[in-house]
Amino acid sequence: MADPYKPRAAFAPWDRRELPGIFSVEDSARRVGNYKWLEMRLFESLGGWVATVPELDVKLVLGRHCYHHAWHAELMDKRLPELREMDTDRLCEAPNPEMEAFVEALREPEAPEHTIEKLVGVFRVLLPRKIAAYTYHLNGTSRITDSPTQRSLGFMLQDEFEDWREGEMLLQSLIETPEEVDRATRRQAELEKLILAAGGISGPGSLGPIVATEGASL
Amino acid sequence: MRKQLPPDMLARDSRFVRTSIMDQVMDPRNQKIGERDLGSARLQPERPAAADRARNLMHGIFTGEIQALEGAGRTTFDFDDDEAPFALKLDMARQCWDESRHVEISVKLGDWMGTEIGEYSEAVFLYEAACAPDPVLRLCGVNRALEGLAIDVFNTMKEFGDSSGDPVLEFCEDWMLADEVTHVKMGSDWLRRMTKDDPERLEKALEFQRTVDKLFSLGGFRGETEDNPIQLARNFRSMAGFSTDEIDEIAELAAQAKRDAEALVAGSS
Ligand SMILES: [Fe+2]
Numbered sequence: 001m002a003d004p005y006k007p008r009a010a011f012a013p014w015d016r017r018e019l020p021g022i023f024s025v026e027d028s029a030r031r032v033g034n035y036k037w038l039e040m041r042l043f044e045s046l047g048g049w050v051a052t053v054p055e056l057d058v059k060l061v062l063g064r065h066c067y068h069h070a071w072h073a074e075l076m077d078k079r080l081p082e083l084r085e086m087d088t089d090r091l092c093e094a095p096n097p098e099m100e101a102f103v104e105a106l107r108e109p110e111a112p113e114h115t116i117e118k119l120v121g122v123f124r125v126l127l128p129r130k131i132a133a134y135t136y137h138l139n140g141t142s143r144i145t146d147s148p149t150q151r152s153l154g155f156m157l158q159d160e161f162e163d164w165r166e167g168e169m170l171l172q173s174l175i176e177t178p179e180e181v182d183r184a185t186r187r188q189a190e191l192e193k194l195i196l197a198a199g200g201i202s203g204p205g206s207l208g209p210i211v212a213t214e215g216a217s218l
Numbered sequence: 219m220r221k222q223l224p225p226d227m228l229a230r231d232s233r234f235v236r237t238s239i240m241d242q243v244m245d246p247r248n249q250k251i252g253e254r255d256l257g258s259a260r261l262q263p264e265r266p267a268a269a270d271r272a273r274n275l276m277h278g279i280f281t282g283e284i285q286a287l288e289g290a291g292r293t294t295f296d297f298d299d300d301e302a303p304f305a306l307k308l309d310m311a312r313q314c315w316d317e318s319r320h321v322e323i324s325v326k327l328g329d330w331m332g333t334e335i336g337e338y339s340e341a342v343f344l345y346e347a348a349c350a351p352d353p354v355l356r357l358c359g360v361n362r363a364l365e366g367l368a369i370d371v372f373n374t375m376k377e378f379g380d381s382s383g384d385p386v387l388e389f390c391e392d393w394m395l396a397d398e399v400t401h402v403k404m405g406s407d408w409l410r411r412m413t414k415d416d417p418e419r420l421e422k423a424l425e426f427q428r429t430v431d432k433l434f435s436l437g438g439f440r441g442e443t444e445d446n447p448i449q450l451a452r453n454f455r456s457m458a459g460f461s462t463d464e465i466d467e468i469a470e471l472a473a474q475a476k477r478d479a480e481a482l483v484a485g486s487s
């Protein structure tokens with residue numbers, strides 16, 4: 001019989017998690033605060049749009065996705081006090097005025113004829129940016145010290161991927177003419193410029209500092 | 219997008235036909251139908267029109283679910299962070315998902331029962347109650363009054379599914395009933411939480427609820443007698459945070475609404 005008192009390593013051979021991460025407690029909290037703010041603005045926008053879209057399938061998808069992002073906001077809200085942010089409103093903010101301007105522009109369309117513009121903003125501009133920034137955070141933070149944030153980001157990313165796919169498929173089914181292709185790309189370009197000016201969903205550094213290496217060829 | 223979207227801006231595809239609730243209630247044909255006095259007004263499978271009445275009611279549930287989805291969605295958007303607490307907005311977002319599923323269930327059930335989208339007209343009274351400028355009023359008018367009515371309707375339909383041997387109808391209504399009890403309870407909980415130190419706001423909200431409850435007892439549509447197609451579901455209402463006194467009050471309001479409608483129809487004919 002195996003000896004239960006025989007010392008074993010704390011980390012099994014297949015457990016390759018490392019201690020270091022690139023974020024301090026404060027860095028992680030700041031990003032989590034930005035995410036909470038953004039998830040709130042997004043779920044409110046989807047909730048508000050439900051009444052403005054005539055397409056029944058789109059209406060129902062927006063209602064479902066509204067809750068996904070509310071749940072993400074709730075996860076981030078719960079994480080903040082664990083990162084020493086007892087006032088969960090303090091860091092619940094946009095990273096900069098440019099990001100506020102982006103969200104303002106994102107939620108601006110209202111008319112029932114503008115479903116394409118609404119969906120392009122969410123599914124072709126914002127969700128890809130969120131997927132990128134959440135992935136950067138997930139991969140960069142310590143897999144041991146900050147694993148509660150990682151776990152939440154993992155759940156959130158799973159929703160983001162699936163929601164993105166669903167939204168993209170709705171868009172492909174709504175865009176029927178070359179003119180509508182132009183509308184979609186025009187809208188995407190407008191919003192891309194705004195989020196570019198913001199530096200991403202948590203400001204410059206959303207995807208980390210880009211360090212150029214002289215003479216790098218690979 | 220503006221805050222506070224008026225009911226006439228609700229977006230629908232070309233299949234939907236809009237009507238007003240007063241036109242429906244005051245339709246003079248209602249009196250003629252009433253005069254035939256065929257006995258109990260309850261939904262009973264042995265009555266020849268039962269299947270058509272159930273299909274009509276199911277279509278009404280379908281459009282009501284769309285408006286419940288829209289109303290909950292607007293409540294997440296219409297109020298700034300200092301006007302509606304974060305947790306309330308989360309509840310409303312959750313309700314969006316639930317109502318979205320209810321629309322899906324209603325579409326499938328409509329198919330099952332042989333109804334097409336747009337076969338009956340849509341009155342937007344539920345959404346109208348969701349346009350109140352105070353979130354507490356919305357929760358009273360929509361979650362407590364109209365979703366309370368939904369509890370009564372779903373319970374009646376569930377019983378009709380059972381008595382008419384339709385397990386699909388019974389199954390669906392039972393699941394929607396579970397969600398609806400949750401939504402009504404949300405309304406009851408938020409009403410108490412948000413008016414804890416504000417008796418004036420509480421009274422205003424309850425008054426709004428009374429008005430909505432009376433209006434949507436729909437001239438005898440809902441009550442506790444054989445004359446009411448929709449029966450008051452006391453047990454589910456108490457689960458959802460209604461006191462016995464509050465349920466008694468709704469029963470009385472419903473009886474009053476029936477008397478008022480009869481007097482109105484008699485006066486106009
Ligand atoms: Fe519902």
Ligand SMILES: [Fe+2]
Pocket residue numbers: 286317365397398401
């Ligand atoms: Fe509901």
